[in-house]
Amino acid sequence: MNVTATDKETAGAPLIELKGVTKVYGVGSAAMSALRGVDLRIAAGEFVAVMGPSGSGKSTSMNILGCLDKPTDGTYAFMGVDVGKLTRDQRALLRRNYLGFVFQGFNLLNRTSALENVELPLIYRGDSRSVRRTRASQALAQVGLTGWEHHTPGELSGGQQQRVAIARAMVTSPVVLLADEPTGNLDSERSREIMDLLTTINRDEGVTVIMVTHEPDMAAYAKRIIRFRDGLIDNDRVHTGGV
């Protein structure tokens, strides 16, 4: 049941590699192709923004990258492991140990303190209570929320809630952080704070960040921007300009 991707990681191999990935929803005449043969490589430590109009396949590819979904055809190798061949629970273990998720709607547990929210992934990892407390407090400190541990989401601003969510994603020290429109529900000031935080995480912790966004301003924080159109990568360029 244990998925130890690191064993299979070979020097120089990309962290993420999609080869001819297609995704078809439905069957027969109702079938709809969301991805139509996507090739993509992402190396460790990159900060990638994924853009594209709705229906372009960017969400589908994020789901596949996040091991929430399997490709219909083609292969997805994450740290050298063929994700398409894994069972549902094996993919869950992959997510638990190597991936962190940040959502547009924060997805925090209501009426549950910030600390307990951040502890959640550690509970599933089976960490002891004292380890959970320490690590969750550290993660909250990392996102600048020291002193807010015992506030519930309802008592926090949107920006603070998203930072709790980032702390929850980071508490397990993931290899990849997947952010699905992390600033979609925030005003521009808070959005900038979140983007700064993600940039810091990418730069200082070496965590690979993959972020879906609609806003060019936010995408500008990334070093690389990938644009989807009609189920294919339309444009993939390394971004050099500053903020």
Place this chain on the structure above:
Amino acid sequence: MLWNAFLLALRELRRNKMRSFLTMLGIIIGVAAVITLVTLGGGATQQVTQQIAGLGSNMLMINPGKQMGPGQSSGAAPFKLADVEALERDIPSLVAVAPTAGGSMTAIYANENWSTKVTGTAKSYFTINNRKIRSGRIFTSGEVRSGTAVCVIGETVRVKLFGSLDPVGTRIRLNKLSCEVIGLLEPKGQSSMGTDQDDLVVIPLRTYQRRVAGNSDVSMIQVSVRDGVSTEKVEKEITQLLRVRRHLSSNQDDNFDVMDMKEIATMLTGTTKLLTSLLGAVAAVSLLVGGIGIMNIMLVSVTERTREIGTRLAIGALEWEVLLQFLVEAVVLSSFGGIIGILLALGSSVLLAKVLMVPFIFNASIIAVSFLFSAAVGVVFGFFPARKAARLDPIEALHHE
């Protein structure tokens, strides 16, 4: 993990206190009803058994006519004193024989009157029926033979007619008969059939026949069988003797009935036990309904918390971990309901036992069974919603609403 799941479940149930309580209510009522009914039923059964034992289990009652049920019989010629004498003479296995005749009458003392049961009988009546004298004396053989106007009264009659006065030595009137109260019976309480065993006046048989009824009939004969002798065998002997005395040819049915108190005891305890299990079963159905209530709320909860489930799955929760979380929630809900139900049942059975005048017997096994059953209800009815939660597609769940 299990302990964690338990804490998570507690936290979740605390969030929705009102809803949790209402969900538990079905289980609470079910468990409380089952335990209360079974406990009271057990008490009633024990009471019946004890009372029958107090009656003297070696007692046979001989009634003219065919017995239809306790105390009812179809008409047939009554016995005579000669039949009683024949029984005493010819069947050596009988320790005591008591002829009785009686009816309902109004007893009057000063300005008080009370309608009671008057029984005319012999001295042996007191031994056979296990009646003891509290004060005064029972009648002498001489009084029985001569038909003297004396009587022994029960506690209820004393209370109704005399209040706090000492009745022994006074005279009461039974219809037109004025008789002297010579003794007061030790109280015996309610019988298993619910009649007051202390609401009676006992007088010598001859007194009753001559001065009340105006005939020489014996309406029932009570006999006591010697210890160690089978009552079935004696029953047969009595039947044979009485058939001869009543001139029945072999193709005629008995026109009298010999009733064994042991049979009545078995019948009564059987009935009480059957009733208890029937009522218990009805109450158990309400436990089942409570379980369905839990399933309902758990399904609502799964739908409401779809996004949360999606988040947990995305974070890396395995299918069985989500299943366990919801299953534990359902079990915590139902077993907490069970515990509250048990406490409620203990309170109500103690109270109801007092009201119904039935002994309270603590029944640990039914409590254990009810608790386990309520927990099992949680497992069974929590499983479907929990599986539904565990099998959610994380992508769809994340984008729910």
